[in-house]
Amino acid sequence: MSGYSRGVPAMGDVLRSVLVLGAVVVGLFLFGRLLTVTPDNPTSEVDWRTAASGVESRAGFVPLVPAEVPDRWRVTRAELIDDRWQLNVITEKDKYVGLSQRRGDAKALSALVEDRAPGAKPAGDVRIDGQSWQVGTGPKGAVTLSRLVGGDAVVVTGNAGQSVIEDYVASLEPFSS
Numbered sequence: 001m002s003g004y005s006r007g008v009p010a011m012g013d014v015l016r017s018v019l020v021l022g023a024v025v026v027g028l029f030l031f032g033r034l035l036t037v038t039p040d041n042p043t044s045e046v047d048w049r050t051a052a053s054g055v056e057s058r059a060g061f062v063p064l065v066p067a068e069v070p071d072r073w074r075v076t077r078a079e080l081i082d083d084r085w086q087l088n089v090i091t092e093k094d095k096y097v098g099l100s101q102r103r104g105d106a107k108a109l110s111a112l113v114e115d116r117a118p119g120a121k122p123a124g125d126v127r128i129d130g131q132s133w134q135v136g137t138g139p140k141g142a143v144t145l146s147r148l149v150g151g152d153a154v155v156v157t158g159n160a161g162q163s164v165i166e167d168y169v170a171s172l173e174p175f176s177s
Contacts, residue, residue, distance in 0.1 A: 048078035048087060052175040055085050061103050061152050063087070066171040084112075089168075095160035097168050101152050109146055109153035117144040117157045126162075128170050135162070145169050 048065065055063040063085040069075055072092035079086055087099040100116045102108060113120060113136060120136030126145070127133075136144035136157075143165050144157040156169050 045074045046078050048075040051078035062174040064172040065175045097158035100155045104153040112153045112155045113146050116155045120144045
């Protein structure tokens with residue numbers, strides 16, 4: 001009777017079995033990690049032009065879009081959410097810029113600012129392409145630019161820095177297919 005006592009394996013046999021099974025599991029895990037490719041930034045890009053093409057017929061306004069999205073920027077969201085056009089981008093430095101637009105007056109603009117940039121404090125105005133935009137600052141360096149454009153409330157907010165957000169706002173134009 002070597003190693004067994006009444007049909008029960010010895011502790012050494014149990015430990016060896018656990019070690020062998022553990023080594024197999026770790027080996028399979030490492031092998032799987034080698035075969036799977038994890039992208040540097042898992043945020044997917046979306047086709048913002050296709051999304052923008054349906055906004056006017058569904059929401060009754062022409063969405064604002066950048067003339068061109070800068071190289072190495074990624075559009076991560078472009079959709080009509082209820083009655084709001086939302087276009088979010090991530091810059092080459094992994095900073096966020098988000099555009100929100102909906103039909104409305106000054107009250108709607110105030111509500112959109114509160115929704116998209118909660119806690120933003122007024123910080124003056126800035127002129128971009130001859131138009132005055134209200135500037136707001138929020139927690140963690142967030143900057144918000146807002147104004148009425150025609151009959152639409154427009155808010156652009158993000159943590160990319162005010163100059164980057166101003167350049168983005170300057171690039172906005174009505175979508176044209």
